[in-house]
Amino acid sequence: MNNEEERHLVTRAKVDPEAFGELYRRYVDRIYNYHYRHTSSRVEAEDLTSRTFYRALRSLEGYKETGAPFQAWLFRIAHNLVVNWYRDSTSHPTVSIDIDDPLPLPSAMPNPESWLTAAETRRALVKVIESLPEERKTLIILKFVERMSNVEIGEVMGKTEGAIKALYHRTLISLKKIMREGSADVQAVE
Amino acid sequence: MFKRSSERYVVIQDYVPLHEQHAIERAVVTVLTPVRPSDGFVDQLGYDLTEEARKQYEARQRYVSKALRIFGFVGGGLASVIGGIAIWLLVHRDDRVARPSRPQARAQRQAAVSPG
Numbered sequence: 001m002n003n004e005e006e007r008h009l010v011t012r013a014k015v016d017p018e019a020f021g022e023l024y025r026r027y028v029d030r031i032y033n034y035h036y037r038h039t040s041s042r043v044e045a046e047d048l049t050s051r052t053f054y055r056a057l058r059s060l061e062g063y064k065e066t067g068a069p070f071q072a073w074l075f076r077i078a079h080n081l082v083v084n085w086y087r088d089s090t091s092h093p094t095v096s097i098d099i100d101d102p103l104p105l106p107s108a109m110p111n112p113e114s115w116l117t118a119a120e121t122r123r124a125l126v127k128v129i130e131s132l133p134e135e136r137k138t139l140i141i142l143k144f145v146e147r148m149s150n151v152e153i154g155e156v157m158g159k160t161e162g163a164i165k166a167l168y169h170r171t172l173i174s175l176k177k178i179m180r181e182g183s184a185d186v187q188a189v190e
Numbered sequence: 191m192f193k194r195s196s197e198r199y200v201v202i203q204d205y206v207p208l209h210e211q212h213a214i215e216r217a218v219v220t221v222l223t224p225v226r227p228s229d230g231f232v233d234q235l236g237y238d239l240t241e242e243a244r245k246q247y248e249a250r251q252r253y254v255s256k257a258l259r260i261f262g263f264v265g266g267g268l269a270s271v272i273g274g275i276a277i278w279l280l281v282h283r284d285d286r287v288a289r290p291s292r293p294q295a296r297a298q299r300q301a302a303v304s305p306g
Contacts, residue, residue, distance in 0.1 A: 017243035024239055025232075032227040046227065050235050057243055061250075125221045144218045172206045175214055 003069060010070050014060055024053055027071065030146065031078050037141050038082045039089075040130055048085060052078045072155040075146070079138060079156050086134045128178050136171040143168065 012019035031052050036045035055077050063073060129140060135157070142148045142156060150164045157164070206214075 013243075015247060017240050017247060020243045021236055021240045024236055028232055028235070029224065029226055033224045036225045037222060042227075045225075046231050046235075049227065050238075053235065053239055054242065057239060057246065122221050125217060129218065129222065140218060141222070144215050145222050145224070169206065172211055172214060175218075176206055176210060179214070179217075 006070055007065060010060075010063065010065075014063075020057060020060070023070075027074055028053070030071075031074065033145065034075065034078055034141055035082065037129075037145070038134070038137060039085065044085070044089075048078070048081050051081055055081070068152065068155045071146075072148070072152045075142070075148075075156045076158070082138070083134065125179075128175070132171070132174070135167065136174070139164070139167055139171055 009019055009023060013023050028049065032045055032049045035048040035052075036042065039045055039048065052074070056074055059077070063070075129137060132140065138157060139153060142153045148156070150161045150168070153159075154161050154164045159167070
């Protein structure tokens, strides 16, 4: 579906429940995945996903096309809920990393793909990503999984494109250091 | 002394070369495989949302039609009052035009009574 078709669908969804249902089916997997990557819990992800769409339904009448695509608007709602979840939840993963086995990394910067050969190291990387601060994790998910542009990510996170670029590079440096050192402490590289 | 621009600014690209950026990206994408919600959850939420949307639209339509009725009632009442006033003014203006003013009437009467 191209942008023009989506724009028509959004306009129709303001007055037609079936059109809203179509929008929902189009985005539910991605919104769920976004929440799951933040919460690491299916129950929490389901809860946040349903709240995202209910909030979108309530706010859709006031939605105005401002150049940013609809997905940025929807992900912004999801992002705001995630930020609240981090603030309110006492059970979300802490920033420090708890990896049982030390990572079998060579001392020089390895090829990150070869670094992932073992399932253990994959799990370790997941833990590293999970343990990133909320802002960096959001950026990683939107950039690498959702394939959003820096402008769109800026719309979602309420930041300028320049701020997103800077955050992206800081996040990459941080990830590179973790992968190089095999360190279990993210905060050490912050 | 002033430094050259290349000395003053840290070039981020030096820290994470492009090929490493791509490698990190591929590594992240490899481990962050999409997690899908269960079909039951998707169907149930979809049904609930469509119902909620239907209720919301119906409520909005009821609100709009109620607002239109009130507007019509108030607007109609106002139009009636204004119309009534306008008609009353028109009728009485005709009366005033038809009936001469008092000094004129007195002058006419005196003219009729006097012999010359």
